Structure formats: C-alpha cells, structure tokens
Amino acid sequence: MSLWPVYTGTSEPHDGITELPDPPPWRAFDGGPVLKAPADGDDAGASSPDRTHRAETYKATAQTVQLVNAALYLRRPLLVTGPPGTGKSSLAYAVARELRLGPVLRWNITSRSTLNDGLYQYDPLSRLYAARQSPDLSGEAGIENHLRLGPLGTALLPYARPRALLIDEIDKSDLDLPNDLLHVLEEGQYEIPELVRAARHTPVAEVLADGTDERVPVSRGRVRCRAFPFVVLTSNGEREFPPAFLRRCVTLRLSQPDDRHLADIVRAHLGEPDEHGRRLIERFLSRVGGGDLATDQLLNAIYLARASELGAESVDELAAQLMPYLGQGPQADAF
Template sequence: MPLAPNQYRFQGDPSQRPDDAHPDSPQEEEPYIADPALVKAVNLSIYLGRPLLLEGEAGCGKTRLASALAYELGLPFYRWDVRSTSKAKDGLYSYDAVLRLHDVQARAVESNLERRPSEPTDYRTWGALGQAFQVEDRPAVVLIDEIDKADLDFPNDLLAVLDEPWAFEIPETGETRAKKIQAKHMPIVLITSNKEKGDLPVPFLRRCIYYYVKFPDDQGRLKEIVDAHYETKAKLARPAKKPGPKLFQAAAERFLALREKGGLFKNPGTSEFLDWLDALQGFGSRPYSASKLKSESTIPYPELLFKLRGDWLKAASS
C-alpha cells in the first residue's frame, strides 16, 4: 500500500519551506494569502487522503494554491491542464506507438538510436499523476486544473486511480497485474472547477473534500494580497515600488465597486487587480492621481481589467 501523506501540515506560511525541498518543487515563492478555513480544508484533504475540489470564479486563487502548497512543504509539483479532449489516461501516461514503428524501420539503417524498439517502456511518457506515482521519498502535489472542461465521464474515470490501491496498468508495455504501476506515496491532489459542483457527477463529489474559494471582497483582504505580492517581488530581486495608501485605497474602492455593480461577462480577478495597481503606480512618468481615480468616470488602463469584447465596449462607452 502507498504511504499516506498525513504527516504533512499546510500553514499558509512559505517561510516553513524545508531545506531538503524536492528538485521538482516550485523554486519561486508563491505570494498566497490563505484563509484559515481554506488552510483547514487543505489539511483535511491531506489527512484523509482525498482530493480537494476547489470551486470559485476565475481569478480567485484556486490554481495558485497548489503551487503555494507545494512550495511551502517542499514537495514535487505536477500540473495537469484539462482540455475538452482530455481522457483520464492522459494524466497517467502516453504511449507513442507511431514513434516505435518509425524506430523499428530506422534501426535497419541506423544503429545508434537512443531508444530501443525492443523495449516498449522507451516509448512511454508519464503524465502528471504518473510522475507523482514515481516519487520515491515523499508525496507529490498534483493540480488537475479546470476538470469541468472535459466530458462528463472524465471525473468518474479518475476515481479508479484516485483511490485504493492507487495503481494503474499500462497494457502497451506489459506493465499489468503484478507489474502494474503502484504509487509509492499517495499524492496530494487539488482539483479546480469554475462551475457549480452540481455539474460534476455525484460519485466523484462524494470522493472529494469540497471548498468554495470566495473572492476577497473587502479592502483588508486585498491589502494583504498586495503586501504579499510586493514582499515576494523584493525577495526575488524584482522590486517594484509599492503604491501609497491613498492610491491603493482609491484603486481598491474603484475595483470593488466595478465588481459589485455587476453586468460584466467576466469579473476581473486578483491577478488583474495587481497588474492594474502596478500600472497605476509605475507605468506613467508619475503615479496616477488618487483623487483623479476617484472622481473621473473613465477607467485608466482598461486593457488590464477587461478581457472580453463585451466588457471592453461597455467600459469604453461609460
């Protein structure tokens, strides 16, 4: 049986990163402010060995949590971006039979090929979950991003892998039955979705720990995120001048009012806000006037906040 990762605890504090971090662990600190309830949900997922399903609007920080978790714990991190054509097998492995056939033919005229057509494992490539199963000394963090993009059978197909005995077979290489691929450690799996959880199959939801990530809808939370953003930039030797309190307050008020007003096809998220704040502070010859930002009807640098034509046209008309 694979070892459970329940000796690990996430604190939302990147300074806790161990000295012996895995080479596949993120190398740069992820500025992430985790709500205490979210920290508890992550640790429940780790303790119980169940995937953590994160839902919430785009830009609320679901994806970045996985990187922040892997960085703090020093664990390897593997990301799987789900597409409409994705199948559950894609996260485990891929097998290139065409390349093997090509090498069989090429071997007749070239004897120094790195790959061996007689060895089918030379044509096997690990997916994110497959990589996680190979880690010998610790669990890996796996992000399955935007699971709702795939068809309805996809989540249930994952259940056979994200549960006991944490193993899968590869018929193409003969790695079946006693030779099947067995996880050394149960991975810590985070799954994101931008839809309501009712859109996902009930058996899959029953298997997951669920948490809805709320957008930080007050100035206090936004300030924490902004402070962490600029502190991390300074640590990574990419310093940027932090906006003064008046400019931050004016920007936060304008940004939150824009979201609260509604009517947008896609609300801007925290990454858009941080880019916008950077531009307000440093893009021009001097920082943008806080009083002007409060009083004027137009929105400066709208290209940083609006990413769909309908929202852009609505902002331009106002």
C-alpha cells in the same frame, strides 16, 4: 504526536509533511519499490520565476488552511472552486513550496482530455520506425523507449513523500473524465497495458517520468502509490460534478477576498499601496457585487498606475479598461 496544521499558509518552507499521521485504513497504500522524491529547496513546487512568485506571495485564508490539511490527512483530492482570479491554481504551488513536495505536476484539462492523457503517452509509430531503422537493436525499439508517464501517472509513483499534482480546470473536460478519474484516485494505482503485455520479456521497464529526463522503474506494467499525492482539482463552477466524484473529494469554495485580505494580497505582490493603489482597491471592492472580477485585474491596474506615474483622472480611465466585468468584453463600463 502528529502536527496540525501541517500546511500553515505562512509561505515558510519546512518538513512538516513528515509529521503526518498514518492514513485512515481505507486510504493506506503500499506501492514499491520506494522512490526518492525529486530534489527540492525553498523554491520547490515552482518551475519558473512567475510560479515561484505566486507560491511565495499566496495568502491563504483560515478556511483554506483547514481544508488543505483535511485533504492531506485524509489522503483525498482537494476540489477548489470559485471565480476566476481567486488563486485556485496558485494554491497548489504554495502548498508544494511550503511542504517541500518538489516541482508541481500540472495537467491542463481541455474538452479533448482523456484519462490516458494524464496517466501516460505511448507512441507506437516512433517504435515502429525505430524497429525498421535498427532491427538488430532491440533495446531502441523497446516499448519503454517510446512511453512517457503523464502528470497523473507520475504523481502516483511510489514516492516516499507525496508529490503535488494540479489538475487545472476540470470543468472543461468531457462528461466522462471525472468518473474515469474515480477509480484511479480511489485505488491509487493503474496499469499500463502495453507494459503488462511485455512483462514476460521485460518484467521491469525504465520509463520517463513527467517533467524530467530521468527514468523510473515500473514493475510488470503496474504502478501503485505509496504516499498519496496532494491533488488539487480546480473548477470555475461552470458545471456540476457527479455525487460519487464529489464524495471522494474535499471541497474548498473560494470567494472574492474582503478588503483586509485584498490589501494583504496587494502588499505581498507590490508592497504597501500608495494613494492611487488604495483608491483602486476601494473601487474594485465597490464593483465586485456587480459581476465577476479577478484579483489580477486589480494588480495590473495598481502596477501600471505606479509604474507610469499617471494622474488620478488617467488612473481611473486606465482602470476602467483593465477591470471590465469578465465575460462582458473589454468595454469601459461605469467605473
């Protein structure tokens, strides 16, 4: 019997990912040879202290838990939308840590990002230089020595367990990228043309994976996943996406936390709030309807109020500077 929910939102690492049922027939993948997932532990999913903290302290809502599990069961990407500071990016690290999915693969999107940036990077100039320097050392000039898989390309390797992939701020991309992602995420596979052309002489190429110095085998230039990765695409809601793209995603819309959820977030990061902290929480909640505010603005204000031991009047002045409405500049609006 399968386990629901696999992701519980409790921040307690476990191996529940092994209890996932078989995927729907239209989302079954059979890539190989099967690769062992990267070594993991209680801090899996985070590669730095700040990300470890974010993963450990993330507070998931009931809706978040439901839709994360829907994405895991259906083997579909999770499109997470919402205002800045609502924990969209942190969700990927929290799920990876709880389910022991290994370090999160992260692809930060800009207006210049292309599909190939996420799949792999190939440097023909460095290969040409290597061939000129050592014409007799064909191995050093081999294509595989000048090619590295990107975060998306690595996530789609045939790992026995799913990897976690964060595609951050997809709404910053040009108009074509969401559509370009459709085929790859739908089919769970891609080709590397440079390796396909070289397959006659090098049927299996050992290439570098993203975020590591280890090499992985790619047969005849083709990569196909086995366990579909847990893919989180974040959006600040700055643009609309094509219906075909939305149809292939599970969509989670995050909103500003209510008073109880906000208090839980503060406790997770900073412990039980004192009198000044509770006052700042109340002020923050009273202002949320007037414009965009981020939870980390509140956390910054509470931390400084506690660390500096400021008086009530000074705390209010500082909070006004640290919690302006986003997009309106750093002015001290009425607080």
